[in-house]
Amino acid sequence: xxxxxxxxxxxxxxxxxxxxxRRAVGELLRVSPVADDLARRFEAAGFGLALVGGSVRDALLxxxxxxxxxxxxxxxxxxxxxxxxxxxxxxEVGIAFGTxxxxxxxxxxxxxxxxxxxxxxxxxxxxxxxxSRKPEVSYGDSIDEDLVRRDFTVNAMAVALPRKEFxxxxxxxxxxxxxxxxxxxxxxxxxxDDPLRMMRAARFAAQLDFDVAPExxxxxxxxxxxxxxxxxxxxxxxxxxxxxxxRPVKGLRLLVDTGLAEHVLPELPALRxxxxxxxxxxxxxxxxxxVLEQAIALEQDGxxxxxxxxxxxxxxxxxxxxxxxxDGRVSFHHHEVVGAKLTKSRMTKLxxxxxxxxxxxxxxxxxxxxxxxxxxxxxxxxVRRYVRDAGPLLERLHKLTxxxxxxxxxxxxxxxxxxxxxxxxRIARLQEQEELDAIRPDLDGNEIMKILGxxxxxxVGKAYKHLLELRLEHGPMEREAAVAALHEWWAxxxxx
Numbered sequence: 001x002x003x004x005x006x007x008x009x010x011x012x013x014x015x016x017x018x019x020x021x022r023r024a025v026g027e028l029l030r031v032s033p034v035a036d037d038l039a040r041r042f043e044a045a046g047f048g049l050a051l052v053g054g055s056v057r058d059a060l061l062x063x064x065x066x067x068x069x070x071x072x073x074x075x076x077x078x079x080x081x082x083x084x085x086x087x088x089x090x091x092e093v094g095i096a097f098g099t100x101x102x103x104x105x106x107x108x109x110x111x112x113x114x115x116x117x118x119x120x121x122x123x124x125x126x127x128x129x130x131x132s133r134k135p136e137v138s139y140g141d142s143i144d145e146d147l148v149r150r151d152f153t154v155n156a157m158a159v160a161l162p163r164k165e166f167x168x169x170x171x172x173x174x175x176x177x178x179x180x181x182x183x184x185x186x187x188x189x190x191x192x193d194d195p196l197r198m199m200r201a202a203r204f205a206a207q208l209d210f211d212v213a214p215e216x217x218x219x220x221x222x223x224x225x226x227x228x229x230x231x232x233x234x235x236x237x238x239x240x241x242x243x244x245x246x247r248p249v250k251g252l253r254l255l256v257d258t259g260l261a262e263h264v265l266p267e268l269p270a271l272r273x274x275x276x277x278x279x280x281x282x283x284x285x286x287x288x289x290x291v292l293e294q295a296i297a298l299e300q301d302g303x304x305x306x307x308x309x310x311x312x313x314x315x316x317x318x319x320x321x322x323x324x325x326x327d328g329r330v331s332f333h334h335h336e337v338v339g340a341k342l343t344k345s346r347m348t349k350l351x352x353x354x355x356x357x358x359x360x361x362x363x364x365x366x367x368x369x370x371x372x373x374x375x376x377x378x379x380x381x382x383v384r385r386y387v388r389d390a391g392p393l394l395e396r397l398h399k400l401t402x403x404x405x406x407x408x409x410x411x412x413x414x415x416x417x418x419x420x421x422x423x424x425x426r427i428a429r430l431q432e433q434e435e436l437d438a439i440r441p442d443l444d445g446n447e448i449m450k451i452l453g454x455x456x457x458x459x460v461g462k463a464y465k466h467l468l469e470l471r472l473e474h475g476p477m478e479r480e481a482a483v484a485a486l487h488e489w490w491a492x493x494x495x496x
Contacts, residue, residue: 039161206251
């Protein structure tokens with residue numbers, strides 16, 4: 001696989017680069033039956049086709065998946081004519097931006113059957129004007145013209161198919177070996193074309209553990225405000241990918257240090273509270289990043305966006321609730337309640353789904369509940385309420401609460417951990433005895449109406465709520481006792 005442009009800046013890295021290239025050949029051979037088949041169809045129609053961008057980068061890193069990105073000189077209508085008879089499914093959702101998507105069942109280099117998700121984009125250049133949120137798309141005529149408008153050099157490499165010619169006009173292979181993010185042209189031009197690329201720099205730092213070149217960081221600082229013209233939905237998607245990355249703290253620090261966070265997640269830099277002269281409270285910003293890392297360490301089934309967002313946002317109510325008390329202490333009373341409201345507001349502005357907003361803000365609201373019960377023995381009713389209030393979020397609340405302990409005092413940390421172990425054991429015992437996951441009153445609405453001889457209405461709801469409180473306080477009741485309790489409550493109600 002020849003390299004079209006590899007006049008190395010760093011001769012000492014040549015051996016490493018050739019090893020990386022050999023690995024890439026192996027990865028490309030894995031998908032080549034499908035890729036080559038598609039490329040021959042484009043060639044027969046008089047067009048070129050090249051694997052490009054993230055697909056080439058991931059092949060070089062040995063992590064190429066089944067999502068393949070191609071670029072071509074064919075216009076979208078021609079692309080559709082070529083892929084429609086070939087693909088198992090075709091979609092045109094990105095056609096306004098020159099992209100045609102399709103799915104193809106095929107075999108990889110090992111002969112195993114695989115389903116490939118493919119995107120084919122016409123050579124293009126795109127740029128934002130100063131006020132628009134949507135890029136203006138114009139098509140290009142050469143792959144070099146296409147590659148120079150890519151976000152970073154590690155994403156500006158291509159492999160022309162089916163001949164497998166490696167194209168790297170911006171030395172992306174070297175930057176990949178050095179694990180550094182640079183832009184093909186000047187970072188100022190790149191970020192003017194699409195300001196979201198500044199967030200993508202932070203996202204790739206988090207996903208791939210790459211460093212960002214100093215000139216790129218300088219441009220991000222100078223141009224951070226330009227992110228304002230990008231839609232909330234696009235910002236949210238980049239933020240999600242960053243948070244779900246292998247090293248989210250690295251990406252988040254970059255957002256804060258460059259000033260981007262002030263525009264997309266201002267509650268995070270706001271946690272860098274000025275320390276009081278006696279240092280009577282820990283650094284909330286550093287504490288938050290530690291909590292996020294500790295929560296990630298407790299994940300069992302892969303990255304959990306709800307848990308990670310809750311860990312990141314759990315203390316954002318602290319700046320608004322900080323008080324310096326007369327005895328010299330610093331307090332943050334009700335910061336969990338204020339934080340839940342701020343979480344709901346910020347996530348709504350970022351256009352998160354209602355369900356996600358509800359779950360994350362609920363975890364923020366509940367994250368101190370464990371400490372509210374003190375160090376003494378929990379009553380059964382307190383345990384029931386804890387489980388009832390957490391609902392389906394209970395496992396995440398366990399992880400968040402454990403992660404929120406960042407003290408360096410080993411004795412204190414050990415005591416907190418043992419106390420929470422004890423709580424989890426109590427929950428497990430009560431769940432076994434009482435089916436805590438489905439706590440309901442001992443009589444349902446129909447039974448309440450029948451026993452009291454009343455029809456549907458607010459009084460049924462009040463009776464139900466009263467019986468639920470009794471259930472939480474005292475545990476399950478025999479039917480006879482529940483009926484007697486209902487009659488006793490009813491007798492005390494004002495009758496119309």
